[in-house]
Amino acid sequence: MPDLDFIRGEIEQMRIQVGRQRKEILGLQRAGIGTASAEALLSRMQARIDDLCAQRDALKKSQPHHNQGKALGGRKW
Structure with a gap:
């Protein structure tokens, strides 16, 4: 499977x-x-983009969240 x-x-x-x-x-x-x-x-090209976006979203969900619970640019201490 291709990467993100x-x-x-x-x-x-x-x-x-x-x-x-x-x-x-x-x-x-x-x-x-x-x-x-x-x-x-x-319309076929747009459907392909929609499929790629669905794949991207599935890959994003399957990756662990390293910064979960932190504000953007927040401190790491």
Whole structure:
């Protein structure tokens, strides 16, 4: 199973790709070109991001919490 950092990187890359895809779709719509297949691709990409987020959340829950009960930046004494 991939580690947490790998999944976070994949999510970031996919979100960048989705943003680019949305810009392309807007450009195609302005030009009057059909965008049904591009929108279908966009929805599949978004579903993949949702799956990756679920994997990330499951990995985060399975990791031990070292700072549980401490405030952010709190003292360690």
